[in-house]
Amino acid sequence: MSGAARVGLTIDGRPVEAAAGASVLKAAEAAGIAIPHFCYHPGLEIEGNCRMCLVEIEGYPKLELSCSTVVREGMIVRTSTDRVRAARKDVLEFLLAEHPLDCPICDKAGECLLQDHYGLHGRYAGRMAEVRERREKKIPIGRGLILDRERCVLCTRCVRFLRQVTRTGELGVFERAVGSELGLAEGRPVDNDYSGNLVDICPVGAITSEDFRFRTRAWFLDRRPSVCPRCARGCAVVVESVTGYPLAAGERRVYRVTAGVNPAVNGHWICDLGREGRREIDEGRLGAVLRKGVREPGLAWPGAVAGIAAAVRSVPAAERPGGVAVVLNARLTSEELALARELFVAGLGLRNVFFAGLKPGRADGLLLTAERMPNGRGVLEAGLSPRPPALEALAAARVLIVFGPYLTEHFEAGALGRALAAVPAKFLVSAHAGPLDRLFDAVLPVTVPAEKAGTYTNIDGLRQGFSRAVEPAPGVVPEGAVLARLARSLGLDIGDADAR
Amino acid sequence: MPVSPNGLEVLVRRYRGRRRALIQVLQDIHDRYRWLPPEALERVAEALGVPLVQVYGVATFYKSFSLTPRGRHVCTVCLGTACHVRGGAAVLEEFERRLGIAAGRTTSDGRHTLERVNCLGACALAPLVVVDGHYHGQMTPVKVGAVLAAAAKDEAA
Ligand code: SF4
Ligand code: FES
Ligand code: FES
Numbered sequence: 001m002s003g004a005a006r007v008g009l010t011i012d013g014r015p016v017e018a019a020a021g022a023s024v025l026k027a028a029e030a031a032g033i034a035i036p037h038f039c040y041h042p043g044l045e046i047e048g049n050c051r052m053c054l055v056e057i058e059g060y061p062k063l064e065l066s067c068s069t070v071v072r073e074g075m076i077v078r079t080s081t082d083r084v085r086a087a088r089k090d091v092l093e094f095l096l097a098e099h100p101l102d103c104p105i106c107d108k109a110g111e112c113l114l115q116d117h118y119g120l121h122g123r124y125a126g127r128m129a130e131v132r133e134r135r136e137k138k139i140p141i142g143r144g145l146i147l148d149r150e151r152c153v154l155c156t157r158c159v160r161f162l163r164q165v166t167r168t169g170e171l172g173v174f175e176r177a178v179g180s181e182l183g184l185a186e187g188r189p190v191d192n193d194y195s196g197n198l199v200d201i202c203p204v205g206a207i208t209s210e211d212f213r214f215r216t217r218a219w220f221l222d223r224r225p226s227v228c229p230r231c232a233r234g235c236a237v238v239v240e241s242v243t244g245y246p247l248a249a250g251e252r253r254v255y256r257v258t259a260g261v262n263p264a265v266n267g268h269w270i271c272d273l274g275r276e277g278r279r280e281i282d283e284g285r286l287g288a289v290l291r292k293g294v295r296e297p298g299l300a301w302p303g304a305v306a307g308i309a310a311a312v313r314s315v316p317a318a319e320r321p322g323g324v325a326v327v328l329n330a331r332l333t334s335e336e337l338a339l340a341r342e343l344f345v346a347g348l349g350l351r352n353v354f355f356a357g358l359k360p361g362r363a364d365g366l367l368l369t370a371e372r373m374p375n376g377r378g379v380l381e382a383g384l385s386p387r388p389p390a391l392e393a394l395a396a397a398r399v400l401i402v403f404g405p406y407l408t409e410h411f412e413a414g415a416l417g418r419a420l421a422a423v424p425a426k427f428l429v430s431a432h433a434g435p436l437d438r439l440f441d442a443v444l445p446v447t448v449p450a451e452k453a454g455t456y457t458n459i460d461g462l463r464q465g466f467s468r469a470v471e472p473a474p475g476v477v478p479e480g481a482v483l484a485r486l487a488r489s490l491g492l493d494i495g496d497a498d499a500r
Numbered sequence: 501m502p503v504s505p506n507g508l509e510v511l512v513r514r515y516r517g518r519r520r521a522l523i524q525v526l527q528d529i530h531d532r533y534r535w536l537p538p539e540a541l542e543r544v545a546e547a548l549g550v551p552l553v554q555v556y557g558v559a560t561f562y563k564s565f566s567l568t569p570r571g572r573h574v575c576t577v578c579l580g581t582a583c584h585v586r587g588g589a590a591v592l593e594e595f596e597r598r599l600g601i602a603a604g605r606t607t608s609d610g611r612h613t614l615e616r617v618n619c620l621g622a623c624a625l626a627p628l629v630v631v632d633g634h635y636h637g638q639m640t641p642v643k644v645g646a647v648l649a650a651a652a653k654d655e656a657a
Pocket of ligand 2: 048
């Protein structure tokens with residue numbers, strides 16, 4: 001930012017500096033002064049249609065839109081004079097005049113700008129004697145999204161998102177005045193891989209998601225940031241879960257994954273694949289150690305690690321480099337990869353350290369990368385080489401340790417089964433149950449990325465640290481803990497053995 | 501006039517790629533066909549490079565565009581504030597009675613379309629009616645018959 005011209009102005013009596021060309025609203029926000037708004041969204045072009053952001057600027061006869069007024073040197077702005085407050089109240093009264101006020105059954109309740117603004121700036125008694133306009137309340141608009149035309153405040157955030165970001169342009173505003181409403185062209189529903197962002201950016205409950213509707217309340221959710229592990233972009237996400245009390249069987253823990261804000265990576269958006277990542281946090285998880293595919297009561301992960309260590313020790317040190325094979329994956333954090341290198345390459349001197357992973361997909365030119373593992377760059381940075389597994393090398397091993405369920409991505413089931421059958425001792429470390437489970441002597445349950453802390457290096461080489469966003473189930477630990485304990489059991493004093 | 505791909509092409513061609521020309525091209529099409537056929541809207545969206553819903557947005561916003569075929573005679577009755585207070589509603593009612601259709605409709609023989617608008621910008625003439633582009637100021641229900649007859653004569657001539 002150095003070199004960019006700065007402008008000095010006064011907002012609510014406080015001297016404020018802003019970049020030349022910034023809006024008054026942005027300058028105020030940067031100074032910690034919130035100005036209520038609906039249509040303004042930092043990731044979209046300004047439209048200035050909701051009139052909620054009015055402020056007083058000295059020298060201007062009328063109230064001005066702070067979202068579209070550019071800062072000038074010496075400007076004096078007031079954001080909470082009686083005049084401004086009265087105007088906000090009036091704008092809200094107009095918006096609410098045609099609003100159904102169905103907050104008790106609205107999914108946006110608790111995170112709705114209309115509710116927030118009413119609480120802070122409205123607070124008038126309803127004067128609407130006329131019957132409210134009735135509109136359609138449950139229109140499927142594609143991709144599991146539901147439109148409620150009564151709740152829509154016509155801010156056009158959704159319309160602008162689809163025109164400016166995805167460039168698919170599915171939604172538009174039709175008709176005029178009281179008849180204005182949001183609509184699709186016939187037979188052309190919303191159909192793009194960033195559709196979930198519409199739910200995030202709709203300031204009210206007009207666009208909701210079938211996956212989330214009527215399942216919980218926004219205020220029950222614990223929102224913690226993480227980095228999306230579903231491709232190599234490393235978008236900021238927010239994992240929203242309920243914690244703190246035992247869940248009934250089948251009840252959700254993670255209710256949704258929403259977009260986090262990271263100007264350096266994803267701005268304000270994430271793709272639908274990342275959003276669907278909520279499923280892999282909760283669904284199909286391994287909750288206990290398995291032996292030959294069945295739950296082994298009384299065997300916890302440290303016991304299982306002791307089993308791996310014993311198997312490794314049973315191979316004479318001189319034969320280990322070829323006799324012990326390991327398959328890692330690029331979902332491991334950089335810290336875990338460093339540990340794995342110390343243990344398997346430097347410590348045990350293994351020749352056969354492979355990497356398995358999801359097959360690449362198609363890059364979409366926006367955020368989603370072809371690479372579907374999050375830390376491929378981290379593998380290189382850790383000094384490991386991302387060699388794909390060789391079936392003969394796996395079959396020839398006396399001890400095989402596999403991290404992640406990805407071998408099925410590389411080999412056809414029959415061939416893989418035959419190769420594994422030839423290995424006397426084999427262990428799988430995985431977050432999810434899968435077809436491989438019964439082929440291994442033991443399966444250790446580990447965390448998914450949202451349940452751990454660490455670092456991923458994204459496709460552009462940006463290192464991003466993240467912390468734990470959801471608590472793992474008891475007995476489920478990060479791969480890092482497994483690696484550290486295994487190293488200790490083998491008498492190797494490496495890294496930081498603290499299982500985070 | 502039937503809509504043909506070639507006819508549309510001629511109208512749309514000179515605006516190709518010019519997003520800002522949206523209203524102009526819609527007006528040209530409307531002048532020619534007296535309505536905006538769906539295939540025309542699709543063609544416009546494609547040629548100008550704007551989303552189809554945006555074309556629909558503009559087409560539904562302006563009262564001067566029709567998305568259904570219009571009759572050979574278009575009767576527009578103003579019910580803006582000035583016309584309303586000076587009796588525009590009674591004039592509209594008389595049109596509805598004589599033509600046997602509600603405002604916004606076209607007679608089944610395709611002869612007349614009846615429309616209501618909010619202010620034509622000539623309030624001094626209130627109540628105002630426009631039939632086939634001819635302005636009839638200071639209208640009363642009694643004059644409706646004569647106005648319609650004049651339009652019919654134009655057609656015969
Ligand atoms: S649906 Fe939501 S985002 Fe779209 S215009 Fe209505 S209020 Fe705004
Ligand atoms: S935020 Fe400024 S007009 Fe909507
Ligand atoms: S109100 Fe009818 S012309 Fe203005």
